[in-house]
Amino acid sequence: MTVHTCALINSTLVTETRGERKERTRRAILDAALRLCEDSSLVALSLRQVAKEVGIVPTAFYRHFDSIEALGLELVDESFVSLRAMLLDVRRSDPAFDDIIDSSIGILVEHVHQQRAHFQFIVRERAAGPLRVREAINTAIEQFEKELATDLVRLTGTTTWSPDDLQILSGLIVTAMVGLAEAILRTPDPGAEKAIVEGARVQLRMVLVGALNWRSKR
Amino acid sequence: MTVHTCALINSTLVTETRGERKERTRRAILDAALRLCEDSSLVALSLRQVAKEVGIVPTAFYRHFDSIEALGLELVDESFVSLRAMLLDVRRSDPAFDDIIDSSIGILVEHVHQQRAHFQFIVRERAAGPLRVREAINTAIEQFEKELATDLVRLTGTTTWSPDDLQILSGLIVTAMVGLAEAILRTPDPGAEKAIVEGARVQLRMVLVGALNWRSKR
DNA sequence: AGATTGAGTGTACGTTCGTACACTCAAAAC
DNA sequence: GTTTTGAGTGTACGAACGTACACTCAATCT
Numbered sequence: 001m002t003v004h005t006c007a008l009i010n011s012t013l014v015t016e017t018r019g020e021r022k023e024r025t026r027r028a029i030l031d032a033a034l035r036l037c038e039d040s041s042l043v044a045l046s047l048r049q050v051a052k053e054v055g056i057v058p059t060a061f062y063r064h065f066d067s068i069e070a071l072g073l074e075l076v077d078e079s080f081v082s083l084r085a086m087l088l089d090v091r092r093s094d095p096a097f098d099d100i101i102d103s104s105i106g107i108l109v110e111h112v113h114q115q116r117a118h119f120q121f122i123v124r125e126r127a128a129g130p131l132r133v134r135e136a137i138n139t140a141i142e143q144f145e146k147e148l149a150t151d152l153v154r155l156t157g158t159t160t161w162s163p164d165d166l167q168i169l170s171g172l173i174v175t176a177m178v179g180l181a182e183a184i185l186r187t188p189d190p191g192a193e194k195a196i197v198e199g200a201r202v203q204l205r206m207v208l209v210g211a212l213n214w215r216s217k218r
Numbered sequence: 219m220t221v222h223t224c225a226l227i228n229s230t231l232v233t234e235t236r237g238e239r240k241e242r243t244r245r246a247i248l249d250a251a252l253r254l255c256e257d258s259s260l261v262a263l264s265l266r267q268v269a270k271e272v273g274i275v276p277t278a279f280y281r282h283f284d285s286i287e288a289l290g291l292e293l294v295d296e297s298f299v300s301l302r303a304m305l306l307d308v309r310r311s312d313p314a315f316d317d318i319i320d321s322s323i324g325i326l327v328e329h330v331h332q333q334r335a336h337f338q339f340i341v342r343e344r345a346a347g348p349l350r351v352r353e354a355i356n357t358a359i360e361q362f363e364k365e366l367a368t369d370l371v372r373l374t375g376t377t378t379w380s381p382d383d384l385q386i387l388s389g390l391i392v393t394a395m396v397g398l399a400e401a402i403l404r405t406p407d408p409g410a411e412k413a414i415v416e417g418a419r420v421q422l423r424m425v426l427v428g429a430l431n432w433r434s435k436r
Numbered sequence: 437a438g439a440t441t442g443a444g445t446g447t448a449c450g451t452t453c454g455t456a457c458a459c460t461c462a463a464a465a466c
Numbered sequence: 467g468t469t470t471t472g473a474g475t476g477t478a479c480g481a482a483c484g485t486a487c488a489c490t491c492a493a494t495c496t
Contacts, residue, residue, distance in 0.1 A: 018493050022443065041346040044262040046483060060444045128259040128346030138404065165420065172421040175397040176390060186356065202383065203390040210428025236463050240473065264453060278474045
Protein backbone atom coordinates (compact mmCIF):
# COMPACT_ATOMS: atom_id res chain seq x y z
CA MET A 1 0.00 0.00 0.00
CA THR A 2 2.57 2.52 -1.12
CA VAL A 3 1.48 6.12 -1.12
CA HIS A 4 2.29 7.47 -4.52
CA THR A 5 3.42 10.96 -3.63
CA CYS A 6 4.34 13.32 -6.41
CA ALA A 7 7.92 13.07 -5.21
CA LEU A 8 9.56 16.12 -3.76
CA ILE A 9 13.29 16.06 -4.20
CA ASN A 10 15.58 18.84 -3.11
CA SER A 11 12.52 21.03 -2.62
CA THR A 12 11.69 20.97 -6.30
CA LEU A 13 8.64 19.42 -7.85
CA VAL A 14 10.01 16.70 -9.99
CA THR A 15 9.40 16.29 -13.59
CA GLU A 16 13.11 15.82 -13.90
CA THR A 17 14.74 13.08 -15.84
CA ARG A 18 17.44 11.07 -14.14
CA GLY A 19 20.16 12.60 -16.25
CA GLU A 20 18.98 16.13 -15.54
CA ARG A 21 19.03 15.43 -11.85
CA LYS A 22 22.57 14.09 -12.02
CA GLU A 23 23.72 17.05 -14.03
CA ARG A 24 22.22 19.39 -11.47
CA THR A 25 24.14 17.74 -8.64
CA ARG A 26 27.29 17.76 -10.72
CA ARG A 27 26.91 21.49 -11.28
CA ALA A 28 26.32 22.00 -7.57
CA ILE A 29 29.55 20.15 -6.81
CA LEU A 30 31.54 22.21 -9.28
CA ASP A 31 30.09 25.47 -7.97
CA ALA A 32 30.65 24.47 -4.36
CA ALA A 33 34.26 23.49 -5.05
CA LEU A 34 34.93 26.77 -6.84
CA ARG A 35 33.44 28.70 -3.94
CA LEU A 36 35.17 26.70 -1.20
CA CYS A 37 38.69 26.91 -2.55
CA GLU A 38 38.32 30.64 -3.14
CA ASP A 39 40.47 31.45 -0.14
CA SER A 40 42.83 28.52 -0.04
CA SER A 41 43.50 26.09 -2.88
CA LEU A 42 42.38 22.85 -4.48
CA VAL A 43 45.21 21.06 -2.67
CA ALA A 44 43.68 22.10 0.65
CA LEU A 45 40.12 21.24 -0.36
CA SER A 46 38.57 18.07 1.03
CA LEU A 47 35.98 15.92 -0.58
CA ARG A 48 33.95 16.10 2.61
CA GLN A 49 33.80 19.88 2.64
CA VAL A 50 32.47 19.83 -0.89
CA ALA A 51 29.91 17.16 -0.08
CA LYS A 52 28.70 19.03 2.99
CA GLU A 53 28.39 22.27 1.04
CA VAL A 54 26.39 20.54 -1.69
CA GLY A 55 24.23 18.71 0.81
CA ILE A 56 25.11 15.17 -0.15
CA VAL A 57 26.84 12.42 1.74
CA PRO A 58 30.63 12.20 1.18
CA THR A 59 30.58 8.91 -0.70
CA ALA A 60 28.09 10.30 -3.22
CA PHE A 61 30.88 12.53 -4.49
CA TYR A 62 32.38 9.53 -6.27
CA ARG A 63 29.30 9.18 -8.47
CA HIS A 64 30.53 12.30 -10.24
CA PHE A 65 34.30 12.56 -9.89
CA ASP A 66 37.13 10.16 -9.15
CA SER A 67 38.97 12.67 -6.99
CA ILE A 68 39.36 16.33 -6.15
CA GLU A 69 42.04 16.51 -8.81
CA ALA A 70 39.65 15.25 -11.49
CA LEU A 71 37.14 17.83 -10.34
CA GLY A 72 39.88 20.43 -10.68
CA LEU A 73 40.58 19.46 -14.28
CA GLU A 74 36.90 19.93 -15.00
CA LEU A 75 37.00 23.38 -13.41
CA VAL A 76 39.96 24.25 -15.59
CA ASP A 77 38.02 23.38 -18.72
CA GLU A 78 35.06 25.33 -17.48
CA SER A 79 37.16 28.36 -16.60
CA PHE A 80 38.77 28.43 -20.00
CA VAL A 81 35.36 28.51 -21.60
CA SER A 82 35.04 31.87 -19.86
CA LEU A 83 38.39 32.95 -21.23
CA ARG A 84 37.49 31.92 -24.77
CA ALA A 85 34.29 33.92 -24.50
CA MET A 86 36.48 36.88 -23.61
CA LEU A 87 38.76 36.36 -26.59
CA LEU A 88 35.71 36.18 -28.85
CA ASP A 89 34.53 39.50 -27.46
CA VAL A 90 37.94 41.00 -28.16
CA ARG A 91 38.00 39.74 -31.72
CA ARG A 92 34.41 40.69 -32.40
CA SER A 93 34.93 44.29 -31.41
CA ASP A 94 36.78 45.93 -34.28
CA PRO A 95 37.74 49.35 -33.02
CA ALA A 96 39.95 51.93 -34.68
CA PHE A 97 43.59 50.90 -34.63
CA ASP A 98 44.73 53.04 -31.74
CA ASP A 99 41.74 52.01 -29.67
CA ILE A 100 42.64 48.34 -29.80
CA ILE A 101 44.46 48.51 -26.51
CA ASP A 102 41.79 50.39 -24.59
CA SER A 103 39.08 48.22 -26.01
CA SER A 104 40.84 44.94 -25.25
CA ILE A 105 41.74 45.94 -21.71
CA GLY A 106 38.19 47.10 -21.10
CA ILE A 107 36.89 43.72 -22.16
CA LEU A 108 39.44 41.92 -19.99
CA VAL A 109 38.54 43.97 -16.93
CA GLU A 110 34.85 43.39 -17.47
CA HIS A 111 35.30 39.66 -17.80
CA VAL A 112 37.51 39.44 -14.74
CA HIS A 113 34.73 41.03 -12.72
CA GLN A 114 31.99 38.93 -14.21
CA GLN A 115 33.91 35.66 -13.92
CA ARG A 116 35.93 36.58 -10.88
CA ALA A 117 35.83 33.09 -9.40
CA HIS A 118 37.04 31.45 -12.60
CA PHE A 119 39.94 33.85 -13.09
CA GLN A 120 40.94 33.55 -9.47
CA PHE A 121 40.84 29.79 -9.73
CA ILE A 122 43.11 29.75 -12.77
CA VAL A 123 45.62 32.17 -11.33
CA ARG A 124 45.79 30.35 -8.03
CA GLU A 125 45.89 26.77 -9.27
CA ARG A 126 48.37 27.61 -12.01
CA ALA A 127 50.91 28.22 -9.27
CA ALA A 128 49.71 25.94 -6.51
CA GLY A 129 47.30 23.33 -7.82
CA PRO A 130 47.85 19.60 -8.27
CA LEU A 131 50.44 18.83 -10.95
CA ARG A 132 47.96 17.81 -13.64
CA VAL A 133 45.88 20.91 -13.02
CA ARG A 134 48.91 23.17 -13.30
CA GLU A 135 49.87 21.47 -16.53
CA ALA A 136 46.39 21.82 -17.98
CA ILE A 137 46.30 25.53 -17.17
CA ASN A 138 49.72 26.24 -18.61
CA THR A 139 48.96 24.33 -21.77
CA ALA A 140 45.84 26.40 -22.26
CA ILE A 141 47.71 29.66 -21.68
CA GLU A 142 50.38 28.64 -24.18
CA GLN A 143 47.59 27.99 -26.62
CA PHE A 144 46.33 31.52 -26.04
CA GLU A 145 49.78 32.90 -26.75
CA LYS A 146 49.88 31.08 -30.07
CA GLU A 147 46.45 32.33 -31.04
CA LEU A 148 47.37 35.87 -30.12
CA ALA A 149 50.49 35.54 -32.24
CA THR A 150 48.43 34.69 -35.32
CA ASP A 151 46.07 37.55 -34.51
CA LEU A 152 49.06 39.86 -34.41
CA VAL A 153 50.05 38.81 -37.91
CA ARG A 154 46.81 40.28 -39.14
CA LEU A 155 47.60 43.58 -37.41
CA THR A 156 51.23 44.00 -38.30
CA GLY A 157 51.60 42.32 -41.62
CA THR A 158 54.16 39.57 -41.68
CA THR A 159 56.80 41.61 -43.45
CA THR A 160 59.07 42.95 -40.74
CA TRP A 161 58.36 40.29 -38.10
CA SER A 162 59.80 36.84 -37.80
CA PRO A 163 57.39 34.18 -36.48
CA ASP A 164 59.61 33.71 -33.45
CA ASP A 165 59.52 37.37 -32.54
CA LEU A 166 55.76 37.44 -32.96
CA GLN A 167 55.46 34.53 -30.58
CA ILE A 168 57.72 36.28 -28.09
CA LEU A 169 55.79 39.53 -28.33
CA SER A 170 52.63 37.55 -27.84
CA GLY A 171 54.09 36.01 -24.70
CA LEU A 172 54.97 39.43 -23.35
CA ILE A 173 51.45 40.71 -23.91
CA VAL A 174 49.85 37.66 -22.35
CA THR A 175 52.15 37.92 -19.34
CA ALA A 176 51.21 41.54 -18.89
CA MET A 177 47.51 40.75 -19.20
CA VAL A 178 47.72 37.87 -16.74
CA GLY A 179 49.53 40.26 -14.44
CA LEU A 180 46.73 42.79 -14.85
CA ALA A 181 44.12 40.16 -14.03
CA GLU A 182 46.09 39.13 -10.94
CA ALA A 183 46.41 42.73 -9.82
CA ILE A 184 42.69 43.33 -10.24
CA LEU A 185 41.84 40.18 -8.32
CA ARG A 186 43.97 41.18 -5.36
CA THR A 187 42.70 44.77 -5.31
CA PRO A 188 39.33 45.18 -3.62
CA ASP A 189 39.32 48.99 -3.77
CA PRO A 190 37.77 50.23 -7.04
CA GLY A 191 39.80 53.43 -6.90
CA ALA A 192 43.10 51.59 -6.71
CA GLU A 193 41.89 49.29 -9.43
CA LYS A 194 41.32 52.20 -11.78
CA ALA A 195 44.94 53.25 -11.33
CA ILE A 196 46.11 49.71 -12.00
CA VAL A 197 44.06 49.41 -15.16
CA GLU A 198 45.33 52.78 -16.34
CA GLY A 199 48.87 51.60 -15.67
CA ALA A 200 48.26 48.47 -17.72
CA ARG A 201 47.00 50.60 -20.61
CA VAL A 202 50.22 52.60 -20.53
CA GLN A 203 52.25 49.40 -20.33
CA LEU A 204 50.59 48.01 -23.44
CA ARG A 205 51.17 51.31 -25.23
CA MET A 206 54.83 51.14 -24.31
CA VAL A 207 54.99 47.62 -25.69
CA LEU A 208 53.20 48.78 -28.80
CA VAL A 209 55.71 51.58 -29.32
CA GLY A 210 58.45 49.02 -28.93
CA ALA A 211 56.76 46.72 -31.39
CA LEU A 212 56.27 49.43 -33.99
CA ASN A 213 59.96 50.29 -33.84
CA TRP A 214 61.05 46.68 -33.79
CA ARG A 215 62.97 45.13 -36.62
CA SER A 216 63.27 41.35 -36.51
CA LYS A 217 66.40 39.42 -37.32
CA ARG A 218 68.60 42.46 -36.68
CA MET B 219 73.42 7.87 42.05
CA THR B 220 73.01 9.63 38.71
CA VAL B 221 75.31 8.63 35.90
CA HIS B 222 76.84 11.78 34.53
CA THR B 223 77.00 10.99 30.84
CA CYS B 224 78.57 13.42 28.46
CA ALA B 225 75.15 14.00 26.95
CA LEU B 226 74.53 12.98 23.37
CA ILE B 227 71.77 14.99 21.78
CA ASN B 228 70.65 14.55 18.18
CA SER B 229 73.76 12.46 17.60
CA THR B 230 76.01 15.44 18.19
CA LEU B 231 78.47 15.81 21.00
CA VAL B 232 77.18 18.74 22.93
CA THR B 233 79.08 21.82 23.67
CA GLU B 234 76.06 23.73 22.46
CA THR B 235 74.49 26.60 24.29
CA ARG B 236 70.75 26.51 24.82
CA GLY B 237 70.14 29.32 22.35
CA GLU B 238 72.23 27.66 19.66
CA ARG B 239 70.30 24.47 20.08
CA LYS B 240 66.99 26.28 19.75
CA GLU B 241 68.14 28.13 16.68
CA ARG B 242 69.20 24.85 15.11
CA THR B 243 65.75 23.34 15.61
CA ARG B 244 64.14 26.49 14.31
CA ARG B 245 66.21 26.30 11.15
CA ALA B 246 65.33 22.64 10.77
CA ILE B 247 61.63 23.55 10.99
CA LEU B 248 61.96 26.29 8.37
CA ASP B 249 63.89 24.02 6.03
CA ALA B 250 61.48 21.15 6.51
CA ALA B 251 58.48 23.38 5.84
CA LEU B 252 60.06 24.79 2.68
CA ARG B 253 60.78 21.28 1.47
CA LEU B 254 57.40 19.81 2.39
CA CYS B 255 55.25 22.43 0.73
CA GLU B 256 57.30 22.25 -2.45
CA ASP B 257 54.61 20.30 -4.24
CA SER B 258 51.47 21.61 -2.64
CA SER B 259 51.18 24.81 -0.62
CA LEU B 260 51.42 26.27 2.85
CA VAL B 261 47.65 26.06 3.14
CA ALA B 262 47.88 22.30 2.73
CA LEU B 263 50.82 21.89 5.09
CA SER B 264 50.17 20.49 8.54
CA LEU B 265 52.07 21.21 11.68
CA ARG B 266 52.37 17.47 12.26
CA GLN B 267 54.05 16.82 8.92
CA VAL B 268 56.62 19.47 9.72
CA ALA B 269 57.21 18.09 13.20
CA LYS B 270 57.62 14.55 11.90
CA GLU B 271 60.05 15.70 9.21
CA VAL B 272 62.13 17.59 11.76
CA GLY B 273 62.00 14.74 14.24
CA ILE B 274 60.27 16.51 17.09
CA VAL B 275 56.93 15.91 18.72
CA PRO B 276 54.04 18.00 17.29
CA THR B 277 53.53 20.17 20.35
CA ALA B 278 57.18 21.21 20.31
CA PHE B 279 56.42 23.15 17.15
CA TYR B 280 54.73 25.81 19.26
CA ARG B 281 58.00 26.60 21.04
CA HIS B 282 59.09 28.23 17.78
CA PHE B 283 56.03 29.41 15.88
CA ASP B 284 52.44 30.26 16.75
CA SER B 285 51.07 28.68 13.62
CA ILE B 286 51.91 27.53 10.11
CA GLU B 287 50.97 31.00 8.91
CA ALA B 288 53.54 32.62 11.20
CA LEU B 289 56.12 30.17 9.92
CA GLY B 290 55.11 31.21 6.41
CA LEU B 291 55.72 34.88 7.14
CA GLU B 292 59.19 33.97 8.36
CA LEU B 293 59.83 32.05 5.14
CA VAL B 294 58.73 35.09 3.16
CA ASP B 295 61.29 37.27 4.93
CA GLU B 296 63.93 34.65 4.39
CA SER B 297 63.11 34.26 0.72
CA PHE B 298 63.29 37.96 0.12
CA VAL B 299 66.75 38.03 1.58
CA SER B 300 67.64 35.83 -1.40
CA LEU B 301 65.97 38.28 -3.75
CA ARG B 302 67.78 41.24 -2.26
CA ALA B 303 71.06 39.43 -2.72
CA MET B 304 70.13 39.08 -6.36
CA LEU B 305 69.35 42.76 -6.72
CA LEU B 306 72.70 43.59 -5.15
CA ASP B 307 74.39 41.38 -7.72
CA VAL B 308 72.55 43.18 -10.49
CA ARG B 309 73.51 46.60 -9.22
CA ARG B 310 77.07 45.62 -8.50
CA SER B 311 77.68 44.41 -12.02
CA ASP B 312 78.10 47.51 -14.15
CA PRO B 313 78.17 46.27 -17.72
CA ALA B 314 78.14 48.27 -20.93
CA PHE B 315 74.77 49.88 -21.56
CA ASP B 316 73.47 47.40 -24.12
CA ASP B 317 74.59 44.48 -22.00
CA ILE B 318 72.45 45.50 -19.06
CA ILE B 319 69.62 43.25 -20.14
CA ASP B 320 71.73 40.16 -20.79
CA SER B 321 73.65 40.65 -17.60
CA SER B 322 70.58 41.15 -15.44
CA ILE B 323 68.75 38.19 -16.89
CA GLY B 324 71.80 36.02 -16.44
CA ILE B 325 71.94 36.94 -12.78
CA LEU B 326 68.24 36.27 -12.36
CA VAL B 327 68.48 32.85 -13.96
CA GLU B 328 71.44 31.93 -11.84
CA HIS B 329 69.72 32.96 -8.63
CA VAL B 330 66.52 31.12 -9.54
CA HIS B 331 68.55 27.94 -9.86
CA GLN B 332 70.56 28.47 -6.73
CA GLN B 333 67.56 29.48 -4.61
CA ARG B 334 64.99 27.41 -6.44
CA ALA B 335 63.02 26.54 -3.31
CA HIS B 336 62.74 30.16 -2.22
CA PHE B 337 61.61 31.42 -5.60
CA GLN B 338 59.12 28.61 -5.94
CA PHE B 339 57.78 29.36 -2.49
CA ILE B 340 57.24 33.02 -3.28
CA VAL B 341 55.59 32.39 -6.63
CA ARG B 342 53.28 29.74 -5.21
CA GLU B 343 52.28 31.43 -1.99
CA ARG B 344 51.79 34.79 -3.66
CA ALA B 345 48.83 33.27 -5.45
CA ALA B 346 47.67 30.63 -3.00
CA GLY B 347 49.10 31.22 0.46
CA PRO B 348 47.33 32.40 3.60
CA LEU B 349 46.07 35.98 3.30
CA ARG B 350 48.83 37.53 5.42
CA VAL B 351 51.50 35.68 3.50
CA ARG B 352 50.09 36.84 0.17
CA GLU B 353 50.02 40.39 1.44
CA ALA B 354 53.60 40.23 2.69
CA ILE B 355 54.83 38.92 -0.65
CA ASN B 356 52.97 41.51 -2.69
CA THR B 357 54.17 44.32 -0.49
CA ALA B 358 57.75 43.20 -1.00
CA ILE B 359 57.30 42.95 -4.77
CA GLU B 360 55.81 46.44 -4.88
CA GLN B 361 58.85 47.60 -2.98
CA PHE B 362 61.04 46.07 -5.66
CA GLU B 363 59.11 47.91 -8.34
CA LYS B 364 59.72 51.20 -6.60
CA GLU B 365 63.42 50.49 -6.20
CA LEU B 366 63.72 49.53 -9.84
CA ALA B 367 61.96 52.75 -10.78
CA THR B 368 64.60 54.82 -8.98
CA ASP B 369 67.32 52.73 -10.60
CA LEU B 370 65.78 53.49 -13.97
CA VAL B 371 66.04 57.20 -13.29
CA ARG B 372 69.79 56.79 -13.19
CA LEU B 373 69.75 55.07 -16.56
CA THR B 374 67.35 57.28 -18.48
CA GLY B 375 67.77 60.67 -16.95
CA THR B 376 64.58 62.15 -15.63
CA THR B 377 64.07 64.53 -18.52
CA THR B 378 61.60 62.80 -20.81
CA TRP B 379 60.02 60.54 -18.21
CA SER B 380 57.33 61.34 -15.70
CA PRO B 381 57.65 59.56 -12.33
CA ASP B 382 54.36 57.81 -12.99
CA ASP B 383 55.53 56.42 -16.28
CA LEU B 384 58.78 55.26 -14.73
CA GLN B 385 56.83 53.42 -12.08
CA ILE B 386 54.65 51.83 -14.74
CA LEU B 387 57.63 50.79 -16.84
CA SER B 388 59.18 49.36 -13.71
CA GLY B 389 56.02 47.35 -13.09
CA LEU B 390 56.13 45.96 -16.61
CA ILE B 391 59.72 44.86 -16.25
CA VAL B 392 59.11 43.25 -12.88
CA THR B 393 56.07 41.44 -14.24
CA ALA B 394 58.12 40.12 -17.13
CA MET B 395 60.91 39.01 -14.80
CA VAL B 396 58.52 37.29 -12.41
CA GLY B 397 57.03 35.62 -15.46
CA LEU B 398 60.50 34.48 -16.50
CA ALA B 399 61.19 33.07 -13.05
CA GLU B 400 57.85 31.22 -13.11
CA ALA B 401 58.59 29.80 -16.55
CA ILE B 402 62.02 28.59 -15.47
CA LEU B 403 60.59 26.99 -12.35
CA ARG B 404 58.02 25.03 -14.31
CA THR B 405 60.47 23.93 -17.00
CA PRO B 406 62.64 20.98 -16.01
CA ASP B 407 64.25 20.57 -19.44
CA PRO B 408 67.41 22.71 -19.74
CA GLY B 409 67.01 22.95 -23.51
CA ALA B 410 63.51 24.37 -23.26
CA GLU B 411 64.74 26.68 -20.54
CA LYS B 412 67.37 28.14 -22.82
CA ALA B 413 64.70 29.05 -25.35
CA ILE B 414 62.58 30.64 -22.63
CA VAL B 415 65.48 32.71 -21.34
CA GLU B 416 66.32 33.80 -24.86
CA GLY B 417 62.68 34.81 -25.34
CA ALA B 418 62.80 36.86 -22.17
CA ARG B 419 65.90 38.64 -23.43
CA VAL B 420 64.08 39.59 -26.60
CA GLN B 421 61.06 40.70 -24.60
CA LEU B 422 63.17 43.02 -22.50
CA ARG B 423 64.80 44.41 -25.62
CA MET B 424 61.39 45.09 -27.11
CA VAL B 425 60.42 46.90 -23.93
CA LEU B 426 63.68 48.82 -24.05
CA VAL B 427 62.99 49.91 -27.65
CA GLY B 428 59.57 51.02 -26.51
CA ALA B 429 61.06 52.90 -23.61
CA LEU B 430 63.67 54.66 -25.73
CA ASN B 431 60.96 55.88 -28.08
CA TRP B 432 58.59 56.81 -25.31
CA ARG B 433 57.60 60.36 -24.59
CA SER B 434 55.76 60.90 -21.30
CA LYS B 435 52.78 63.16 -20.87
CA ARG B 436 51.83 62.88 -24.56
C1' DA C 437 3.91 -5.40 -14.41
C1' DG C 438 8.24 -6.75 -13.16
C1' DA C 439 13.35 -6.45 -13.33
C1' DT C 440 17.31 -3.45 -13.54
C1' DT C 441 19.99 0.53 -12.67
C1' DG C 442 22.36 4.01 -10.32
C1' DA C 443 22.28 8.51 -7.56
C1' DG C 444 22.22 9.15 -3.03
C1' DT C 445 22.17 7.12 2.03
C1' DG C 446 24.13 5.42 6.53
C1' DT C 447 27.46 3.20 9.16
C1' DA C 448 31.83 2.08 10.19
C1' DC C 449 37.04 1.81 9.79
C1' DG C 450 41.72 3.48 10.43
C1' DT C 451 44.43 7.93 9.83
C1' DT C 452 45.63 12.37 10.50
C1' DC C 453 44.69 16.63 12.27
C1' DG C 454 45.31 20.70 16.03
C1' DT C 455 45.85 21.29 20.62
C1' DA C 456 45.39 20.73 25.86
C1' DC C 457 47.91 19.18 29.79
C1' DA C 458 51.20 17.21 32.77
C1' DC C 459 55.91 15.64 32.41
C1' DT C 460 61.32 15.60 32.15
C1' DC C 461 65.79 17.06 32.73
C1' DA C 462 69.96 19.69 31.36
C1' DA C 463 71.41 24.38 30.76
C1' DA C 464 71.25 28.86 32.86
C1' DA C 465 70.63 31.77 36.79
C1' DC C 466 71.16 32.46 41.49
C1' DG D 467 74.72 23.73 45.37
C1' DT D 468 70.18 24.92 44.78
C1' DT D 469 66.54 26.89 42.07
C1' DT D 470 64.51 28.30 37.88
C1' DT D 471 63.61 27.99 33.09
C1' DG D 472 62.16 26.27 28.87
C1' DA D 473 62.94 23.04 24.72
C1' DG D 474 61.30 18.87 23.94
C1' DT D 475 58.33 14.54 25.52
C1' DG D 476 54.13 11.55 25.98
C1' DT D 477 49.42 10.85 26.35
C1' DA D 478 44.99 11.87 25.32
C1' DC D 479 40.93 14.21 23.16
C1' DG D 480 37.44 15.28 19.76
C1' DA D 481 37.12 16.51 14.98
C1' DA D 482 37.85 15.82 10.19
C1' DC D 483 39.73 13.08 6.72
C1' DG D 484 39.32 9.30 2.54
C1' DT D 485 37.08 5.32 1.54
C1' DA D 486 34.90 0.50 1.92
C1' DC D 487 30.54 -1.71 2.07
C1' DA D 488 25.76 -2.76 2.28
C1' DC D 489 21.52 -0.21 1.78
C1' DT D 490 17.24 2.27 -0.56
C1' DC D 491 14.03 3.47 -3.84
C1' DA D 492 12.41 6.08 -7.92
C1' DA D 493 13.42 6.45 -12.72
C1' DT D 494 14.25 3.64 -16.56
C1' DC D 495 14.24 -0.49 -19.30
C1' DT D 496 12.16 -4.80 -20.87
